[in-house]
Amino acid sequence: MSGRLRRCPRDMTYTLLPVCPACGGPTVPAHPARFSPSDSRGRYRRAARGWTI
Numbered sequence: 001m002s003g004r005l006r007r008c009p010r011d012m013t014y015t016l017l018p019v020c021p022a023c024g025g026p027t028v029p030a031h032p033a034r035f036s037p038s039d040s041r042g043r044y045r046r047a048a049r050g051w052t053i
């Protein structure tokens, strides 16, 4: 079955393990876009909560 593929966000290594065999970091599912435009919305949300640093 396909769909269990995971990817390391650090070195783009594809693996089936929850931990990257190359760098030992946590992997994320390859299908959903974890790093997407949600960051721009997060800025407004943080600003609305008063997280201005």
Ligand SMILES: [Zn+2]
Residues within 6 Å of the ligand: 008, 009, 010, 011, 012, 013, 020, 021, 022, 023, 024, 025
């Ligand atoms: Zn890695």
